[in-house]
Amino acid sequence: MSYSVAVAGASGYAGGELLRLLAQHPEFEIRTVTGHSSAGRPLIESQPQLRSLAHLTLQETTPEVLDGHDIVFFALPHGASGEFTAQLTSVRLAVDCGADHRLTDPADWDAFYGGEYHEAWTYGVPELIVAERAADGAPIWTHQREHLAGATRIAAPGCNASTVALSLAPGIAAGVIEAHDIVSVLAVGPSGAGKAAKTNLLGAELMGTANPYAVGGTHRHIPEIRQALRGAGAAGEPSISFTPVLVPMSRGILATSTARIVPGTSAAQVRAAWEDAYAAETFVQVLPEGQFPRTADTLGANTCLIGLAVDEAAGRVVVVAALDNLAKGTAGAAIQSANIALGIPEATGLSINGVAP
Amino acid sequence: MSYSVAVAGASGYAGGELLRLLAQHPEFEIRTVTGHSSAGRPLIESQPQLRSLAHLTLQETTPEVLDGHDIVFFALPHGASGEFTAQLTSVRLAVDCGADHRLTDPADWDAFYGGEYHEAWTYGVPELIVAERAADGAPIWTHQREHLAGATRIAAPGCNASTVALSLAPGIAAGVIEAHDIVSVLAVGPSGAGKAAKTNLLGAELMGTANPYAVGGTHRHIPEIRQALRGAGAAGEPSISFTPVLVPMSRGILATSTARIVPGTSAAQVRAAWEDAYAAETFVQVLPEGQFPRTADTLGANTCLIGLAVDEAAGRVVVVAALDNLAKGTAGAAIQSANIALGIPEATGLSINGVAP
Amino acid sequence: MSYSVAVAGASGYAGGELLRLLAQHPEFEIRTVTGHSSAGRPLIESQPQLRSLAHLTLQETTPEVLDGHDIVFFALPHGASGEFTAQLTSVRLAVDCGADHRLTDPADWDAFYGGEYHEAWTYGVPELIVAERAADGAPIWTHQREHLAGATRIAAPGCNASTVALSLAPGIAAGVIEAHDIVSVLAVGPSGAGKAAKTNLLGAELMGTANPYAVGGTHRHIPEIRQALRGAGAAGEPSISFTPVLVPMSRGILATSTARIVPGTSAAQVRAAWEDAYAAETFVQVLPEGQFPRTADTLGANTCLIGLAVDEAAGRVVVVAALDNLAKGTAGAAIQSANIALGIPEATGLSINGVAP
Amino acid sequence: MSYSVAVAGASGYAGGELLRLLAQHPEFEIRTVTGHSSAGRPLIESQPQLRSLAHLTLQETTPEVLDGHDIVFFALPHGASGEFTAQLTSVRLAVDCGADHRLTDPADWDAFYGGEYHEAWTYGVPELIVAERAADGAPIWTHQREHLAGATRIAAPGCNASTVALSLAPGIAAGVIEAHDIVSVLAVGPSGAGKAAKTNLLGAELMGTANPYAVGGTHRHIPEIRQALRGAGAAGEPSISFTPVLVPMSRGILATSTARIVPGTSAAQVRAAWEDAYAAETFVQVLPEGQFPRTADTLGANTCLIGLAVDEAAGRVVVVAALDNLAKGTAGAAIQSANIALGIPEATGLSINGVAP
Secondary structure: OOEEEEEEOOOOHHHHHHHHHHHOOOOEEEEEEEEOOOOOOEHHHHOOOEHHHOOOEEEEOOHHHHOOOOEEEEOOOOOOOHHHHOOOOOOOEEEEOOOOOOOOOHHHHHHHOOOOOOOOOEEOOOOOEEEEEOOOOOEEEEEOHHHHOOOOEEEOOOHHHHHHHHHHHHHHHOOOEOOOOEEEEEEEOHHHHOOOOOHHHEHHHHOOOOEEOOOOOOOOOHHHHHHHHHHOOOOOOOOEEEEEEEOOOOOOEEEEEEEEEOOOOOHHHHHHHHHHHHOOOOOEEEOOOOOOOOHHHHOOOOOEEEEEEEEOOOOEEEEEEEEOOOHHHHHHHHHHHHHHHHOOOOOOOOOOEOOOO | OOEEEEEEOOOOHHHHHHHHHHHOOOOEEEEEEEEOOOOOOEHHHHOOOEHHHOOOEEEEOOHHHHOOOOEEEEOOOOOOOHHHHOOOOOOOEEEEOOOOOOOOOHHHHHHHOOOOOOOOOEEOOOOOEEEEEOOOOOEEEEEOHHHHOOOOEEEOOOHHHHHHHHHHHHHHHOOOEOOOOEEEEEEEOHHHHOOOOOHHHEHHHHOOOOEEOOOOOOOOOHHHHHHHHHHOOOOOOOOEEEEEEEOOOOOOEEEEEEEEEOOOOOHHHHHHHHHHHOOOOOOEEEOOOOOOOOHHHHOOOOOEEEEEEEEOOOOEEEEEEEEOOOHHHHHHHHHHHHHHHHOOOOOOOOOOEOOOO | OOEEEEEEOOOOHHHHHHHHHHHOOOOEEEEEEEEOOOOOOEHHHHOOOEHHHOOOEEEEOOHHHHOOOOEEEEOOOOOOOHHHHOOOOOOOEEEEOOOOOOOOOHHHHHHHOOOOOOOOOEEOOOOOEEEEEOOOOOEEEEEOHHHHOOOOEEEOOOHHHHHHHHHHHHHHHOOOEOOOOEEEEEEEOHHHHOOOOOHHHEHHHHOOOOEEOOOOOOOOOHHHHHHHHHHOOOOOOOOEEEEEEEOOOOOOEEEEEEEEEOOOOOHHHHHHHHHHHHOOOOOEEEOOOOOOOOHHHHOOOOOEEEEEEEEOOOOEEEEEEEEOOOHHHHHHHHHHHHHHHHOOOOOOOOOOEOOOO | OOEEEEEEOOOOHHHHHHHHHHHOOOOEEEEEEEEOOOOOOEHHHHOOOEHHHOOOEEEEOOHHHHOOOOEEEEOOOOOOOHHHHOOOOOOOEEEEOOOOOOOOOHHHHHHHOOOOOOOOOEEOOOOOEEEEEOOOOOEEEEEOHHHHOOOOEEEOOOHHHHHHHHHHHHHHHOOOEOOOOEEEEEEEOHHHHOOOOOHHHEHHHHOOOOEEOOOOOOOOOHHHHHHHHHHOOOOOOOOEEEEEEEOOOOOOEEEEEEEEEOOOOOHHHHHHHHHHHHOOOOOEEEOOOOOOOOHHHHOOOOOEEEEEEEEOOOOEEEEEEEEOOOHHHHHHHHHHHHHHHHOOOOOOOOOOEOOOO
């Protein structure tokens, strides 16, 4: 079986990574790529690294161009996909890498994005632990992949949000850490900010320096993280101090997240929560005690690597998670989720080996 | 007046920065430089950037070579200076950039370093707020500079430790934040790890990637931070979750520190604590609301720049501090402290302008 | 058909890249990995990015361990493989990524390496143009791939050498440029220098700076380049001024090579030489006029991308070639050559899409 | 004596470096700073590293604002200063860091820039060797500094141009190298391209990669180099193949230049040409044989460091020159030239020590 695929926003960073991964996927056939200012130009001008796609030309991003494909991946700035997606009447599966369909609560959308709210789609982080309630009220733990099977509309995650959610959900689901008073600080590469020309993203501004941004609780991924942690069964409303720092690497997120350990929990119980949650996972791996990941270990791969330490003096667990913001953080999550939705083996077209050094 | 100066460990990174700053200091005359494996070689081979010092030759690091100078700066690996310093009978001022004389509690030394304990010297962070007790027990707030006046033995700070201590001491002294449950995550450049050849510090291992280390409460600067925060008048024993992350910049520390705001404190009161503490300072500056520092802004300068946000949803203050680990973090702190000790104007030979971009 | 494979020197950078590519090769089964100081340890400790190979343990690099595999790849420091290779009596195909078997002239070995000379093996740059002589003395142009078919001993190229050889061989073979007075300057990443801990390769020494080395005609890849250009049919002995410059990227080579255009040659004739030589190639591509490659476009890919300009005022062609030193420059070339030798489709297991940005 | 100074274009990279150097100059008083889109805003928003200038506000760049100062430094895009400079009737000294007044030949301006030609001002590279003719036609060698004494209008050099000119002029003046068939390849940081937001200068485009540009003889600094080499007494018209490569460092130029050695010249004679030319210089230094500079050695300093090798097999001298494009390459050259013009000691306010690592 081969599915016809369109990628909207193919000239940007997320679009490029989608295409790189799609090009090595045996079941997907890239039929259409669209852009905005680059429409009408060869794709290879925007994505000179994608030599196997040199034959493609960027078209305009319109419903007419996109409709009719089996699958459409959207890699547009937030606010841009929402207007299109309602018009795709004959698309079997739409996957949005933007923010438009991630938040279940319109109040969160208003507070952090603004503009028209669009309904939430199925969240595209298959390994995320989610809690459901049995008829008798008892919690039943599943992974988000259960909800992705058969989905037709998928919201790929925010790269920072999924890194932090994957870092903390196991401890929350297992009841070994508090969802309140979490602190996350992320070292992130600038490709996550997109390809638009901005002075503060110039090479000369970012090389040789660490630059914080969105300090003090204003980053748009915060409600998405809280939503995921609530979904993992947090007792009480999660709260998080979240600070991203741009560092001189083109790709990658290294998230250091700490949460208070629930009193009376042993270090072994803490570690077991994460090891159990991800024991069967291919793409989310917990490293042995004393080992911590580097972002380089995940470059180009669909992996989220997690190292864990219990700091007894501080009463906190420290979870360090690394992933490639464009791969597992965005495009890889989108394709992995699409595989699940379509019933294709989940790992198809995705690698767990990074390009390092 | 001109003071004769020796620098021990002049072939390393901290030694090089000491020399760069000393070379532009009008009151200090660099007379002697010493090294270990490079003894007997021209300094310029180890420090090719210091063209004005091309006439100097590295000597052996021995008490005989060092004694007799007005001032000796030590930039040796920890454990190395302790054995020398007792033998310097005719040195007016010794400043140790290593760890040997920083900790007041031998138990901290044992727990984090080990080996022979050496008594603590006067701590070389002039702007650090310290609390004393009046006869009636009331606290009296001063800065560490008061203790440095006339000092003859000074312990320059750990670069990470002083960044975090300067970040949080004002809030603790003012009683607006809790000293308990602090979280600090630092983006740091590898020059802080020194010039010894180690595989994990190779360029190929560090470029394009963020690498955590000493995760989970094991970093040696932790007791130094706690000591400084106790000194600032912490109510109760400070606790801190401290995680450094190596990022691809040769120099610089960007420390993101968060602490819980004492209930009932307004955002304005929080900000005022920092602005008041550093209002008269040249080298520690609090940026206006909404502004946060980049490490590039401090490159080569003796500044610690601090940005501050109150995250009401998280109940925490977020303090982002930037400094140059070799300058204000080490060599600049050493020279600034020496200026104070000797009664020279504090800013002599030190710049507040960074080299950027 | 599945071939059993051993990789000697699997803990280093070239070894890691071999394994990354081998792991995605459908015909090769990685059975044995060997190391030196890391023997006995899990491979994943040395190559934490290779999650799919977490089950492998490094063994000692001995003839006994290596013999008996269908294929052995050597990724050892120069001088180390020569002693082993003679003892591999039952290995169908040996591919050496070191220098030991590259040079056909013992005098070149003596002048640039020294120590025992080992006979040259079939050179592993399939796209390289080579000139042969017909019975009547007329030149016959082929590609090196013709010589690789059926080979049992292959010398993978020096990464810098193959970049320059691929850059210039077409013009020499076509007689449109002079082989005399070539100038090549290369921006190179430090992974090409290997994983041994050396002070001059520390991150702090290489970030934010460009560092030349082996200036003035001393680099060991020079005789290999001259040998390749002679093989391409150079009229007269080639001469080259060759200067590598370490720049802050972990991987990559950007070689800028210039050669004098033979008088009377038109710009179109110059360009045609390259376009004709590589018209049928998958992995060596000539970009359209006015376009030049970035190393990022080749990251992780088996491509050498070439941009070409005729500078009429200078009377020189400027050829800018980009490749990934570990991929197409070493491990990719080795596997591509092995594919050819074994009669497997040449592109098996190799990608032409880079990981960018 | 204190001179009043205005800096036009103070919000950009060259403007920032001018201000950093001016701030430490004892004879110059920064009175006025101007910008374009940032006019009306505090300087510190554009130049957050210049803490000592936090009191300054950017004004509009108009003749009225600029006229009346003793000295005006222009750091504007090319084409922008020419229109102003004629209107500055009461400015004692104007120094243009742009290209508008560098070229003596209008045909060069037309070919490489276009638009209105403005007359050339005195060229601001004091150490450049220039040849004059005595009454009897014999050459007389001087340095450009002779021409700068008393100058009232100075054209600071192009950063790449001065690096190459300083690299080669000694050999040309001494007659030991040919001015024909020079090849220069430069590793350059992106700050030289200015602060305007362009997609191709984004951090994500430049980190971890080497990107060539202006390949094939189109770079605008080429006529400036040829002009300087003619001025150095080149026998015949100079020709140069010139290729710049953007590499991941915010500042710095490492120029590798090669030229053919005049037959019959010994290696010692070659080296002597450079050593003699710069023997008395503070800011241009020739390193001992076998040593080559890194750009890091010049960061923030007003130095151009030169390493030299004779490659006898290639028949070429290889000259590797490092400088900080914003310091010695632009702002430092401007201030050094201004010092000379005004009769202030040449090194006033300028350092020869770099900030490394």
